Amino acid sequence: MTQTRDRWYRWLCEVRHGGDPAQLERVRQALYPVRGKVLDGAALGAGDTVLDVGTSDGLIAFGALDRPGPDGRVIFSDVSADVLEYCRAAVADAGDLGRSNFVRASADKLTGIDDASVDVVTTRSVLIYVADKAAAFTEFRRVLRPAGASASSSRSIR
Numbered sequence: 001m002t003q004t005r006d007r008w009y010r011w012l013c014e015v016r017h018g019g020d021p022a023q024l025e026r027v028r029q030a031l032y033p034v035r036g037k038v039l040d041g042a043a044l045g046a047g048d049t050v051l052d053v054g055t056s057d058g059l060i061a062f063g064a065l066d067r068p069g070p071d072g073r074v075i076f077s078d079v080s081a082d083v084l085e086y087c088r089a090a091v092a093d094a095g096d097l098g099r100s101n102f103v104r105a106s107a108d109k110l111t112g113i114d115d116a117s118v119d120v121v122t123t124r125s126v127l128i129y130v131a132d133k134a135a136a137f138t139e140f141r142r143v144l145r146p147a148g149a150s151a152s153s154s155r156s157i158r
Contacts, residue, residue, distance in 0.1 A: 052123070
């Protein structure tokens with residue numbers, strides 16, 4: 001019997017690219033420069049903890065794993081349990097489970113993320129789906145350490 005996946009997983013992993021692995025790889029390649037700009041803007045330091053809100057297929061979060069060094073951490077956060085399991089499997093394959101956490105939460109209610117516990121919050125193509133954007137930004141500020149940053153594909157602040 002085939003497991004039924006949630007709609008976000010189906011969209012990201014099955015529908016968006018028409019099931020064509022070559023098209024999926026072309027899209028990922030095209031998005032790597034965006035990922036680079038987001039992470040460059042985040043100015044990650046050694047040992048930083050990154051929270052990727054709405055991680056989706058992990059484009060930003062996987063890039064972040066390489067940046068803060070062996071003591072850095074990346075938290076993959078998404079509303080979809082299936083997407084998080086997809087990311088967890090990929091992180092396990094890469095051998096980075098020890099530096100990664102997976103939290104099911106919406107951008108406007110980051111349940112499971114402690115106050116002042118992350119150095120950088122990243123997001124890409126998420127806020128368009130959030131009805132209460134003010135609540136999301138309040139949550140970003142709540143989880144950021146006092147010297148933390150918020151980075152997106154359109155703006156970075158430090």
